[in-house]
Amino acid sequence: MMFEKRYYYLIKFQYLGYRFHGWQKQPNVKTIHLMIDRTLKYILGEQRFKTLGAGRTDAMVSANEAALELFLYDEPIEDFVAFLNLFNQNLPQDIRALSIKEVDKSFNVIQDSKIKEYHYLFSEGQKNHPFCAPILTTILEPLNVDIMKKGAKLFEGTHNFKSYCYKATATGEFERTIESCEIVTNTDYVANFFPETSYVLKVRGKGFMRNQIRLMFGALIKLGRGEFTLDDIKKTLSTDTTTPMDYIAPASGLILHAIDFD
Helix, strand or coil: CCCCCEEEEEEEEEECCCCCCCCCCCCCCCCHHHHHHHHHHHHHCCCCEEEEECCCCCCCCEEEEEEEEEEEECCCCCCHHHHHHHHHHHCCCCEEEEEEEEECCCCCCCCCEEEEEEEEEEEECCCCCHHHCCCCEEECCCCCHHHHHHHHHHCCEEEECHHHCCCCCCCCCCEEEEEEEEEEECCCCCCCCCCCCCEEEEEEECCCCCCHHHHHHHHHHHHHHCCCCHHHHHHHCCCCCCCCCCCCCCHHHEEEEEEEEC
């Protein structure tokens, strides 16, 4: 058997998640990973390859910047610009490749991602234009955004996030560190059909558990409605908490904004 040569690449890409069942391949449904692999198979022809994503997003979650590692066998990519052009010509219009660079064998797309930043986009107190639906969550009733801003800051630091893990097991590791967590007026995502004022929850951390950010935002909505107090949120982060959060905010407001590597 001849020695098999492998080449390693980091590809950054973005997508609108609204019509997809998340990142991970599953039987009989359209997923981001399926569409990317299908496109690569088409443009690479007979050449063997494998792909590994930096993280799994849920159904309807979008990404401004996601990442995958491409393992290519036998032949390297000679021309990155031509490859990206061909890739984008054949990807569906709601997925776009942003960049490609060669990495070495020691690179690991899952272990080496240092910080992930998620954005959760929302507005309150009014019904929005239907075109907002894919990336902006509409909370119909008025919310006290000022107290929600204070609540968001409580998530910063190292805490027990067991209450914010969907279907947490008895044996899981629930201590996580959040580098920053804030609600600000949205100026990042603009369109003429957006409401006059919208907001974005920005969360940065190394890694997040299943539905963690959507559960955190669910707690902030309860806070904004007056169903929760700031003390209630503090209690959910204590080491002896046993109460799971029961309100998962809609997936379509969540955007994987960026992944930083070393």
